[in-house]
Each structure stands twice: as structure tokens, then as C-alpha cells.
Amino acid sequence: MLELRQITKRFGAVLANDQVDIVVKPGTIHAIVGENGAGKSTAMRIAYGFYTADSGQILVDGQVREINSPHDAIALGIGMVHQHFMLVEDMTVAENIVLGAEPGSALSLDLKSAAAQIRQLSEEFKLAVNPNEPVEHLSVGQQQRVELLKALYRHARLLILDEPTAVLTPLEVEEFFAILRRMREQGKTVIIITHKLSEVLAISDEVTVMRDGKVVGRVQTKDTNAAELARMMVGREVLLRVDKPEPQVGAAQLEVRNLSVVAADGSKRLNGVTFEVRSGEIVGIAGVEGNGQTELMEALAGLVDVSRIRGETILGGKNINSVGARLRRELGIAHIPEDRHRRGLLLDFTLAENSILGVHYRPPIAALAGGVFLDEGAIQRRANEIIEQFDVRPRNAALPARALSGGNQQKLIIGREYRLNPKVLLVSQPTRGVDIGAIEFIHRQLVSLRDAGCAILLVSAELEEVTSLSDRLLIIHEGRIAGEVDPKVATLEEIGLLMTRGH
Amino acid sequence: MPKLARDLLFPLIAVVAAFIVGGILILLVGDNPIVAYRLLLGSALSWPDGIGYTLFHATPLIFTGLAVLVGFRCGLFNIGAEGQLYIAAFATAWVGITFASRSAWILVPLCFLGAILAGALWGAIPGVLKAYFGSHEVINTIMLNFIAVALVSYFTQYHYRVPGDPILQSAFVGEGAHIARLGKFIPGFPERIPLNLAFLLALLCCLLVYLFLWRTKWGYEIRATGSNPTAAEYGGISVRKQIVLAMAVSGALAGMVGINEVMGYRYRYYDGFSDNYGFTGIAVALLGRNHPVGVILAALLFAVLQHGGIYVDGFSEHITKDIVQVLQGIIILFVAAEAFFKWSLGRFGFRRLKA
Numbered sequence: 001m002l003e004l005r006q007i008t009k010r011f012g013a014v015l016a017n018d019q020v021d022i023v024v025k026p027g028t029i030h031a032i033v034g035e036n037g038a039g040k041s042t043a044m045r046i047a048y049g050f051y052t053a054d055s056g057q058i059l060v061d062g063q064v065r066e067i068n069s070p071h072d073a074i075a076l077g078i079g080m081v082h083q084h085f086m087l088v089e090d091m092t093v094a095e096n097i098v099l100g101a102e103p104g105s106a107l108s109l110d111l112k113s114a115a116a117q118i119r120q121l122s123e124e125f126k127l128a129v130n131p132n133e134p135v136e137h138l139s140v141g142q143q144q145r146v147e148l149l150k151a152l153y154r155h156a157r158l159l160i161l162d163e164p165t166a167v168l169t170p171l172e173v174e175e176f177f178a179i180l181r182r183m184r185e186q187g188k189t190v191i192i193i194t195h196k197l198s199e200v201l202a203i204s205d206e207v208t209v210m211r212d213g214k215v216v217g218r219v220q221t222k223d224t225n226a227a228e229l230a231r232m233m234v235g236r237e238v239l240l241r242v243d244k245p246e247p248q249v250g251a252a253q254l255e256v257r258n259l260s261v262v263a264a265d266g267s268k269r270l271n272g273v274t275f276e277v278r279s280g281e282i283v284g285i286a287g288v289e290g291n292g293q294t295e296l297m298e299a300l301a302g303l304v305d306v307s308r309i310r311g312e313t314i315l316g317g318k319n320i321n322s323v324g325a326r327l328r329r330e331l332g333i334a335h336i337p338e339d340r341h342r343r344g345l346l347l348d349f350t351l352a353e354n355s356i357l358g359v360h361y362r363p364p365i366a367a368l369a370g371g372v373f374l375d376e377g378a379i380q381r382r383a384n385e386i387i388e389q390f391d392v393r394p395r396n397a398a399l400p401a402r403a404l405s406g407g408n409q410q411k412l413i414i415g416r417e418y419r420l421n422p423k424v425l426l427v428s429q430p431t432r433g434v435d436i437g438a439i440e441f442i443h444r445q446l447v448s449l450r451d452a453g454c455a456i457l458l459v460s461a462e463l464e465e466v467t468s469l470s471d472r473l474l475i476i477h478e479g480r481i482a483g484e485v486d487p488k489v490a491t492l493e494e495i496g497l498l499m500t501r502g503h
Numbered sequence: 504m505p506k507l508a509r510d511l512l513f514p515l516i517a518v519v520a521a522f523i524v525g526g527i528l529i530l531l532v533g534d535n536p537i538v539a540y541r542l543l544l545g546s547a548l549s550w551p552d553g554i555g556y557t558l559f560h561a562t563p564l565i566f567t568g569l570a571v572l573v574g575f576r577c578g579l580f581n582i583g584a585e586g587q588l589y590i591a592a593f594a595t596a597w598v599g600i601t602f603a604s605r606s607a608w609i610l611v612p613l614c615f616l617g618a619i620l621a622g623a624l625w626g627a628i629p630g631v632l633k634a635y636f637g638s639h640e641v642i643n644t645i646m647l648n649f650i651a652v653a654l655v656s657y658f659t660q661y662h663y664r665v666p667g668d669p670i671l672q673s674a675f676v677g678e679g680a681h682i683a684r685l686g687k688f689i690p691g692f693p694e695r696i697p698l699n700l701a702f703l704l705a706l707l708c709c710l711l712v713y714l715f716l717w718r719t720k721w722g723y724e725i726r727a728t729g730s731n732p733t734a735a736e737y738g739g740i741s742v743r744k745q746i747v748l749a750m751a752v753s754g755a756l757a758g759m760v761g762i763n764e765v766m767g768y769r770y771r772y773y774d775g776f777s778d779n780y781g782f783t784g785i786a787v788a789l790l791g792r793n794h795p796v797g798v799i800l801a802a803l804l805f806a807v808l809q810h811g812g813i814y815v816d817g818f819s820e821h822i823t824k825d826i827v828q829v830l831q832g833i834i835i836l837f838v839a840a841e842a843f844f845k846w847s848l849g850r851f852g853f854r855r856l857k858a
Contacts, residue, residue: 372719
């Protein structure tokens with residue numbers, strides 16, 4: 001169906017694609033896997049005409065084709081669904097789908113026939129999308145199906161999906177995969193770009209593995225396994241499962257009693273949550289994103305205005321309800337925020353400057369002239385220690401944080417918070433957007449901090465991560481704790497049901 | 504490209520491009536651009552008058568450039584330097600008149616304090632409004648400019664004017680409030696040129712602002728707030744306090760224009776004295792890339808244009824000193840275009856240039 005031959009693409013000094021060969025057979029689901037920056041999205045954008053290759057050929061149905069724009073790609077039956085949807089919120093499904101390919105004459109828009117056609121497509125692939133529904137009323141999963149319909153409406157025979165499951169809940173992923181299988185049955189070809197190995201194994205027929213802009217492996221899915229794929233992606237042996245000793249649990253460090261966070265409109269995004277985290281254990285919080293996890297962590301870190309908080313937070317036996325972020329950190333609460341660009345880093349600041357955020361105002365950092373002037377030497381030492389110990393690359397404390405990859409940015413944050421010797425660590429989405437190699441490292445660091453006696457509260461949207469790291473697992477649903485399970489024995493189905501139904 | 508070269512490149516391109524476009528305009532009105540530019544630069548850089556007046560004109564621009572810079576570094580757009588410097592200049596004169604009989608040892612520090620505090624206060628008002636009520640500092644500083652100008656005019660007119668004086672200006676400040684002109688220290692440099700100690704104070708302020716922003720914990724907190732307020736909050740920094748602090752420091756720096764004007768030049772408050780120093784300060788900060796050293800260079804350039812423009816006006820046939828406004832405008836346009844230029848570079852994949 002689609003063949004990329006010796007595709008090379010250079011961005012400045014970066015070789016994004018280096019003689020890439022990819023062969024996608026018709027009627028298959030083909031996975032392209034690789035770490036961030038491996039070149040998988042670049043290759044697919046070339047196939048879709050977003051970029052033009054510096055050299056190499058694209059073959060569609062065995063014939064060499066020039067694809068210079070998405071328009072060319074669509075004409076050849078290639079459609080692409082991007083990670084971030086391109087939908088107009090206040091238009092209906094049908095209006096969104098015909099956008100750019102409006103039926104009827106220049107003066108009259110024939111939406112009726114379009115709607116009928118969309119309905120028929122929707123039924124054919126069991127997408128359950130109502131063409132007359134405004135897009136803003138749809139869930140994320142439904143919006144994604146609208147994107148699929150958009151491609152199908154333009155007669156796509158090959159669909160390229162860029163990280164399609166990143167935004168979906170576990171149940172939605174299941175439904176989505178069922179749709180993909182139906183498409184395959186109807187003779188469509190699907191390319192799915194991902195870095196989640198479990199999904200590759202679950203859905204694909206063939207896999208192309210990329211690393212550093214090159215294709216490093218081509219395998220039949222039935223002949224491979226997660227460990228082998230991870231090894232190819234990273235270029236070395238990777239431990240997928242977290243190996244951790246039994247926890248040495250101590251006294252309760254962090255106690256949360258009936259904690260609520262009230263929004264401006266009076267609604268409670270977090271609603272009467274009670275639990276405790278003891279030293280030496282990792283307590284995980286699983287849940288579909290947007291069920292109060294963010295509010296919980298921000299409230300515990302002291303980042304929510306006191307007037308919006310109800311209930312009690314107790315640290316080491318002392319009530320810290322009215323204590324702000326600065327003092328909470330001094331009392332031993334470290335925080336790895338869910339959004340490192342928004343909360344965790346000053347992207348324009350150097351690594352050195354970032355390494356002191358939160359301790360910048362006290363000795364040994366602000367130590368000269370009565371604690372007003374920053375001690376440049378102490379800052380450099382601290383930064384270099386973190387860079388060294390947490391393997392932040394490139395090893396240059398003078399670089400702006402913006403210049404680092406997501407994984408290295410995350411390692412810098414983890415190093416900074418680790419360096420506080422916290423009694424309690426609040427950690428949200430520790431490995432989001434992080435490469436497999438770094439994920440393993442980050443997981444090991446969290447376990448070592450636990451073994452040193454830290455009480456860790458972990459929020460993650462990755463079920464696998466939260467179940468394999470946690471010693472106890474709480475499930476959150478609509479701002480309430482829906483239940484607690486033992487992550488060693490609980491099944492994913494059990495957890496998934498609590499996450500989506502709340503009981 | 505080394506960082507310094509990169510930082511200098513765009514402002515330099517902007518200036519050169521402005522001169523080229525300006526040259527074309529001069530040609531179009533029928534003058535010789537080379538002659539005009541030689542007149543402009545030659546007269547602005549002649550010894551001692553050209554250089555003396557150019558540095559004198561640069562002094563308020565350094566202060567206001569620094570003021571805008573401090574605001575920018577905290578993510579604030581202080582358009583109110585003009586109002587702040589008016590209030591401060593008036594306050595300086597008020598102190599100098601009220602305590603006129605005191606000796607210089609008391610009166611000079613007192614007048615300094617008057618200028619700095621008045622500017623800081625006038626700057627802090629929009630800071631408080633932004634931090635605690637969420638109203639935008641751009642709107643409020645513009646509004647406060649009008650209020651400031653009207654307020655000081657009123658007080659000058661009805662309370663501090665010498666009876667019978669046809670000019671809208673205050674009485675003289677006490678002798679003790681005078682600061683020395685540089686001619687006193689430099690042989691061959693006449694004391695009639697108003698370049699005074701405030702120029703050295705401006706240079707000192709550049710150093711202090713640098714140390715404050717990049718070497719103290721307070722500066723770190725201001726820059727962190729400007730760079731990413733949510734991350735600053737995460738780091739235990741009170742964003743509200745930083746906004747008020749930055750606006751107060753910004754206002755204090757703008758206020759020091761009053762020291763140059765009242766204590767070093769006219770020795771009284773003269774209504775409407777500011778040649779848009781507060782607004783030109785925005786351009787100075789932009790062209791100077793929000794760095795104290797850049798502010799000095801940009802202030803010097805704008806001062807050269809301003810002073811040289813007077814001679815262009817007098818000695819050339821078709822062009823007037825408006826050509827200076829044109830040049831300034833084009834420089835600002837090109838500096839603003841830099842953001843667009845970088846953005847388009849980024850879009851085409853040359854992200855490294857942006858870092």
C-alpha cells in the first residue's frame with residue numbers, strides 16, 4: 001500500500017530521518033514505534049506531505065508518487081489523524097467533517113447529503129457518531145472518531161494515526177482498537193505511531209522500530225515481545241517491570257482528612273478525600289484524568305488558595321492547613337508536578353537556575369551579604385551534583401531548560417526534589433512524555449527514595465506504572481476515593497471499573 | 504554563534520536597516536543622505552558640546568530604559584514611566600523647596616529619597632491593582648500618566664509657582680539641592696553644559712540593576728515570575744509580591760529622571776520638561792534586549808539621534824528633525840520584527856537559533 005524508500009530528512013544539523021525504509025502492506029495494522037525524537041512522526045509527515053524529504057521515494061500502490069502537500073496525500077487515499085485534534089468546537093460533526101471539502105455549489109452548502117453519507121460511514125464502522133451533534137458536546141474519544149470520519153469521508157484507504165491513545169481512557173482504548181480492527185476487516189490500512197508497547201502488541205500486525213532517525217527493526221507482531229521491542233527502541237536491555245523489595249513501612253507521615261477543593265462556582269473538584277501515606281511506602285492514585293488528581297496534588301503542595309480548601313492536611317502529626325507552598329517545602333514536602341512546563345521548570349532559565357527553584361531564598365544558596373546575594377559557586381555545585389547523579393544530558397548547567405528533552409527535564413526536576421531529602425514526595429505523571437530508558441531510571445529513583453523512608457504519593461495516568469510502583473493503590477473517581485486495592489493482586493479490569501464507574 | 508554576538512546581531516541589523524530606509528526617505532525628499540547623516544552624527548559627537556549634550560540626553564533614557572527593563576523581566580509592561588518621572592521630578596523639587604535652607608549633606612540625600620520614593624509609589628499603584636485586583640498594568644499605567652501630568656501641573660500652577668512668573672515652573676530649590684555638573688571635574692569641558700552627576704548615577708544604576716536582577720534572591724524571584732508565574736508559585740514565590748516589588752523598583756528608576764532634571768539641570772520643576780522620556784524608554788529597553796548594558800548602548804544611540812536631529816533641522820534644506828522620529832520609528836519596527844523573524848525561523852525547524 002505505502003512504501004517509503006531511503007527517505008532522508010534533515011532539520012538544520014539534526015538528521016531526523018536517515019535512509020528510512022518502511023513497507024506497509026495493504027489491509028494490515030502497522031505500528032511504528034520509537035522513543036521521542038526517533039523520527040517516526042517525521043517519516044509519517046513526509047508520507048502525508050507536511051514535509052518533503054531531502055531524498056528518497058514514496059511509493060503508493062507500487063508506483064512512485066510525488067507528495068508535496070496533504071492535498072496530494074488525500075488525493076492518493078492517505079489520511080492522517082493528529083495527536084491534537086483539529087476540530088472547530090462550536091460546529092457540528094458534519095460541518096467539521098466537510099470543512100475544506102464542502103459539498104454542493106459555491107453558494108449552497110449541501111449539508112444534508114453530507115450528513116447522510118457520514119451517518120452511513122459511521123454505521124459501517126460502528127463509530128456511533130451523530131453528524132448533527134456540536135463537537136463541543138463530545139467526549140475526547142468521540143472527537144477522535146470524528147477525526148477518523150473526516151479521513152474516511154475523504155475516501156482514505158490508508159489512515160495514519162499519531163499517538164492516538166494518548167488522550168483515551170483504558171476503556172476508550174479498547175473501543176478504539178475494536179474500530180481499528182473493523183477498518184482492517186473492511187480493507188483499510190492503518191499506520192499507528194506509538195511508544196506504548198502493550199498497545200503495539202495488542203493491535204498491530206507488523207512493527208517497524210525506529211531509533212535516532214533510522215529504522216532498526218522490522219518484525220511480525222506475533223514473533224516478538226515487549227522486552228525485544230524495548231531493547232530495539234532504546235538500544236540496550238531495558239527492565240520493563242519495576243523490581244522492588246517489600247516496603248519497610250513506618251509511621252503515618254501525611255494524613256489527609258475529608259479534604260475538598262471548592263471551585264469558584266461552588267462545585268467540588270475534590271470531594272471529601274481521606275487517606276494516609278506512611279513513611280517507606282508508595283501510595284498510588286489511579287483514575288481517569290480530570291477526576292480530582294490535579295486538585296489533590298496542588299492542594300497538598302500548598303498551591304491552592306486556603307479559602308478554597310475544606311478538611312485537614314496533617315504532616316507528621318501537625319496540622320498544615322494554612323501553610324503555604326514555601327513553608328511546606330521547608331517542612332519536608334517535595335513535589336514533582338504533573339506539568340513540568342507549566343509548573344516545574346523555568347524554561348528560559350538555565351539548568352543551574354532551575355536547580356535552585358524553591359530553595360533559592362535560603363542558605364546555602366542565598367548566603368552572601370546576610371542572605372540577599374546568591375552564591376554562584378553553591379548554585380553550580382548543586383546543579384552539577386544533580387546533573388551528575390540523575391544523568392541529565394547534555395551535562396551543561398549553563399544551558400536553558402528549554403534545550404533539554406522531556407526525559408532530561410524530568411530528571412532535573414526529580415533530582416532537584418530528591419535533593420531536598422523530603423519526608424513526603426508528591427509526584428504526578430512522573431514519566432509522561434519520557435523515553436523508555438529514562439522511565440526505568442525514574443522508577444528506580446522513586447523506589448530508592450521510598451526505601452530511604454520517604455512517604456510517596458503517586459498519581460499517574462499510566463495504569464501499568466501506577467500498579468507496578470505502588471504498594472497500595474487508591475482509585476479516584478469524580479473527586480472521591482472509589483476504593484483501595486492491592487496492586488499485586490488486583491486485575492486491570494477491576495481497577496478499570498472502579499476508575500470509570502466509581503464502584 | 505556565541506551568545507553575545509547573537510544578542511548584538513538583531514539590534515545591529517535593526518539600526519543599520521533603519522538608517523538605510525531613512526536614507527532612502529531622505530533621497531526621496533531631495534537631500535543627500537550622506538551629508539545629512541554626517542551632520543547628524545558629526546554634531547552629536549563633537550567635543551565638547553556634542554558629546555556633552557548627547558550624554559545629557561542619554562541620562563533620562565538610561566533611567567527609563569532600566570525602569571521598563573525591570574518591568575519586562577517580571578512580565579510587566581510599564582508604560583507609566585512618563586507619569587512616574589513627572590511625579591518624582593515634582594517631588595524632588597518639592598523637597599528641595601520645602602527644605603531649601605538645609606545644607607547639601609542633608610538636602611541631596613533627602614531630594615534623592617524624594618525622587619525615588621515618589622517614583623516607587625506611583626509605580627507601585629498599578630502593581631497593587633494588577634496583583635490584588637487583576638486589572639491590567641498597561642491600562643492603569645497609561646491612565647496614571649494622565650493623572651500624574653495633570654496633578655503636577657495643578658500643583659505647580661496654584662501652589663509652587665513664583666507669583667508673576669509667566670512660565671509654568673516652580674520656584675528654585677535650595678542651593679543645597681544642586682548636584683555638580685561634570686564640567687567641574689573635566690578640564691576643557693564647560694560647566695554650561697548640563698551634563699551632571701546624575702549621568703554617573705545612571706551608569707551606577709545599570710550595575711545595581713544587573714546585580715539586583717541576576718545576583719540577588721529578590722531578582723531571581725522577579726525574573727522567575729516574569730519567566731513563568733505558575734512555576735514561580737510552585738517554587739514558593741509570591742507572585743503578587745513580585746509584581747508590586749517590580750513595579751515599585753521600576754517606578755523608582757523612572758523617578759530618578761527627576762534627579763537629573765531638577766538637581767542637575769534646571770534647579771526647579773519645569774512643567775512639561777519630559778521629551779517623552781518614559782515612552783522612549785520602552786524603545787530603549789527593547790533595542791537593548793532588556794539588559795542593562797544594552798540599555799546604555801540603546802540610550803546613547805537614541806540620544807545621538809535626538810541631539811544630532813537639532814542640527815539637521817537647522818542646517819539642511821529639506822529635512823527637519825522629524826527624520827529622527829522616522830529613524831526611531833523604523834528602529835522600533837525592525838526590533839519588533841525580530842520576534843516575527845525568529846518565530847518564522849522556529850516554524851521552519853531552526854529551533855536552535857531561538858535558544
